[in-house]
Amino acid sequence: MRAQRGRAHISGAEGIFEEKDVGPALLAYIGRAMRHSKGKPDALRLGVELVQSQPLIIRALPVWTLRTRGPADARRKAARLLSSSGVSGKAAGKAFRILANGGMRGAALLDRAEGKRFEPDKKRGVRASMLGISKGAMRSLGLALSQKNMDHPRVKDALVLASKVAAAPGIAAELCISDDPDYTTGYVASPAFGYIRLPRIKKKGSPEGGRAFFLGDAAAAGDLISYLEETPVIVGKISPVGDIITLHGFFQAHDHRKPRGKKILRKKD
Numbered sequence: 001m002r003a004q005r006g007r008a009h010i011s012g013a014e015g016i017f018e019e020k021d022v023g024p025a026l027l028a029y030i031g032r033a034m035r036h037s038k039g040k041p042d043a044l045r046l047g048v049e050l051v052q053s054q055p056l057i058i059r060a061l062p063v064w065t066l067r068t069r070g071p072a073d074a075r076r077k078a079a080r081l082l083s084s085s086g087v088s089g090k091a092a093g094k095a096f097r098i099l100a101n102g103g104m105r106g107a108a109l110l111d112r113a114e115g116k117r118f119e120p121d122k123k124r125g126v127r128a129s130m131l132g133i134s135k136g137a138m139r140s141l142g143l144a145l146s147q148k149n150m151d152h153p154r155v156k157d158a159l160v161l162a163s164k165v166a167a168a169p170g171i172a173a174e175l176c177i178s179d180d181p182d183y184t185t186g187y188v189a190s191p192a193f194g195y196i197r198l199p200r201i202k203k204k205g206s207p208e209g210g211r212a213f214f215l216g217d218a219a220a221a222g223d224l225i226s227y228l229e230e231t232p233v234i235v236g237k238i239s240p241v242g243d244i245i246t247l248h249g250f251f252q253a254h255d256h257r258k259p260r261g262k263k264i265l266r267k268k269d
């Protein structure tokens, strides 16, 4: 689903559904687009296509929320998390500047050492597509998130996207700041640490935002782009949803845990 007003993007979403669930899913997308906090769209496009290959089934990243005091503090913590995921200060700084400019439909793809960019079209960026979540995992996720007071379609969508990205070959980390002026929680996600929410990463009312994916192996950029855009992936299991935690507490909790690595559970049969 894509909704816009004039040339401005209002909202977009996608999922992978069984045939009998396609109709209700489309109605739900229309409802979401019409009630978006960015206002009513004047054009709404729906597209349906058959998934041609068996989706990979993956586990969602574990969710954490960091205690943050405001944009400067949240960004400092994002930079620490990126650095611990192997992203250089130079590459992280470049990503923050790209996100501050906003205006992309997809994500910037940067190598984690130098911040060199790999998107074929830098204005558009790379879109993570062909992704969804099973009904069972969606139910468990809704329950786990509502116990922590964060059950919102936005969190679920972003977690599915970040889980697909983190399961990609050669991904070190992702940085996201929403471009919705009303939504000020961003995140850093990585295969090593999970999905870490960063409240107050931008000032309310600011239209800046975007995504950056950091690549460990620059030679793998082509494979990564085709995985992100074309390989169907479904989240079939969730991981724990944690409490609000300090960065210090977060690193302490991870000190004695092994990095999760990538978990492809099985091909769907």
Ligand code: AMP
Binding pocket: 103, 104, 105, 106, 107, 125, 126, 127, 128, 129, 158, 161, 176, 177, 178, 179, 180, 209, 210, 211
């Ligand atoms: P949102 O979280 O929907 O507010 O999106 C924030 C930013 O992330 C957008 O401005 C885009 O730059 C980027 N983005 C949104 N959807 C995708 C996607 N499917 N793949 C890659 N980047 C995306």
